Amino acid sequence: MSNNAQLTISREECVAQRDSDKLAVMETIPEWNKAALLNLHAFEPLHPVIARIGTDDFPSLDVCNKLLAEQQPVITVQNGHTLRFVPQEYGKLPFEAQYEPRCFLKGEVPTRANNWHDLLNALVWSTFPRAKAAINVRHYRALTEVHDEVKRSQRGAVRDTNTLLDESGVIVPCADKELAGLLRDFRWKELFWQRRTEMQSSMGFYLFGHGLYEKALQPYIGMTGQGLLLPVEPEFFNWQLTQRLVHLDELLAEYLSVPQHCRSTRELAPVPLLGVPGWSRENEREIFYGNTAYFRPGRQSRAQCDPLSTAPSSVAG
Numbered sequence: 001m002s003n004n005a006q007l008t009i010s011r012e013e014c015v016a017q018r019d020s021d022k023l024a025v026m027e028t029i030p031e032w033n034k035a036a037l038l039n040l041h042a043f044e045p046l047h048p049v050i051a052r053i054g055t056d057d058f059p060s061l062d063v064c065n066k067l068l069a070e071q072q073p074v075i076t077v078q079n080g081h082t083l084r085f086v087p088q089e090y091g092k093l094p095f096e097a098q099y100e101p102r103c104f105l106k107g108e109v110p111t112r113a114n115n116w117h118d119l120l121n122a123l124v125w126s127t128f129p130r131a132k133a134a135i136n137v138r139h140y141r142a143l144t145e146v147h148d149e150v151k152r153s154q155r156g157a158v159r160d161t162n163t164l165l166d167e168s169g170v171i172v173p174c175a176d177k178e179l180a181g182l183l184r185d186f187r188w189k190e191l192f193w194q195r196r197t198e199m200q201s202s203m204g205f206y207l208f209g210h211g212l213y214e215k216a217l218q219p220y221i222g223m224t225g226q227g228l229l230l231p232v233e234p235e236f237f238n239w240q241l242t243q244r245l246v247h248l249d250e251l252l253a254e255y256l257s258v259p260q261h262c263r264s265t266r267e268l269a270p271v272p273l274l275g276v277p278g279w280s281r282e283n284e285r286e287i288f289y290g291n292t293a294y295f296r297p298g299r300q301s302r303a304q305c306d307p308l309s310t311a312p313s314s315v316a317g
Contacts, residue, residue: 030116030217032058041279042216045206048242049126058114061085064122075129078137081107083129085122088112095143104140116217120210127245128208130253135162138256161262167211170225170271171248173232176202180229184269186298189289192275201237205276206248212273219274221294226268230255270298 037043037050052067053059064085068075075083088110095101102108109125111118125132142159174180179199182191191199205227207213212225230251236244255261272294274280282288289295 032056040216042207042219042273043213044241045127045208045245046120046123046213048245049123059119059122061087061111061113064111064119064126067122067126071126071129075125077104077107077133079104079107081105083107083109083125083133085109085111088118100136100139100143103136117210117214120213124208124210124213128249128252130249131208131256132166134253134256135166138162138262157265158263161265161267162256164226164265164268165209165228165262167209168224168226169208169268170212170227170273171206171208171252172203172227172229172269172271173206173236173244173248173251174203174229175232175234175236179203183227183229183271186270186296188272188275188295189286192277192283193286193289196277200277202234204237204244205271205273206245208252216273219280221274221291223273225271225273226265227271228252228255228262228268 034050034053034056038047043050049067052070053063055063068083068085077083084107086108089097096105099110102110109122111122139159139162142156172180172183174183176198179191179195179202182195183203205225207216207225208228209225212223215223230248232247232251236247239247261267275283275289275295277283280288
């Protein structure tokens with residue numbers, strides 16, 4: 001596993017991958033390699049918790065629960081139960097034993113052993129506990145409260161949006177509204193290339209979705225996250241990583257606590273992750289951003305649902 005994916009952008013490959021950007025290329029499941037993960041830029045938000053894992057084997061449920069036990073303050077779900085990871089149950093389950101209700105009602109997160117997807121979910125819980133708990137309570141409320149919207153769709157728009165954030169979300173702190181506008185308006189080359197220096201000092205990209213982390217194990221052209229822009233002050237980018245992560249967890253949890261937020265997928269801005277400076281060697285060349293099969297033009301002017309105009313302002317923690 002290398003720090004930068006070896007990528008090509010030939011015309012033939014662009015055409016071949018045009019309709020596959022939602023699929024991860026996971027022909028082989030990587031083995032557990034702590035040192036390699038600590039060398040992956042995309043995994044930076046998980047580096048503090050990965051560094052605490054003291055095994056050379058694939059982390060077990062016991063290891064994941066030990067990480068929780070060592071953490072202060074103790075991680076809880078929103079009804080106060082202490083979080084813990086438990087074995088996945090199979091078959092037709094009663095409502096209270098299903099994933100989201102069980103998590104909310106008992107603080108128990110069903111987790112499959114030797115499974116990258118579930119391990120990464122556990123690591124995200126350890127990194128962004130308040131935000132993960134906020135998503136869980138939104139799912140639980142959507143399942144238990146009767147809305148016309150839910151009648152029309154079993155999951156409902158709220159659950160769909162929060163599932164997308166939970167699986168493929170990218171937290172995008174930003175101290176410059178103009179740069180945020182470039183992201184929301186799909187002006188990739190201007191943001192990532194022409195204003196590269198400004199972007200690197202005023203905007204950040206922190207993977208949140210555990211499904212997206214799984215894809216990042218073997219990055220590929222087409223890998224795209226769903227970004228939620230959150231306003232921060234410029235000094236945020238001078239903080240130590242652990243302080244930034246705690247602050248982002250607080251900001252996202254506060255944002256999700258407002259019922260009007262994250263009710264539509266239009267609040268999430270697509271982020272072609274391999275275009276983020278430093279995330280691949282190929283984006284050090286201007287021609288990389290000419291790959292319109294990856295850096296696609298899209299909907300313009302999403303200001304009506306811009307979190308930068310509605311999210312809580314950032315303050316120093």
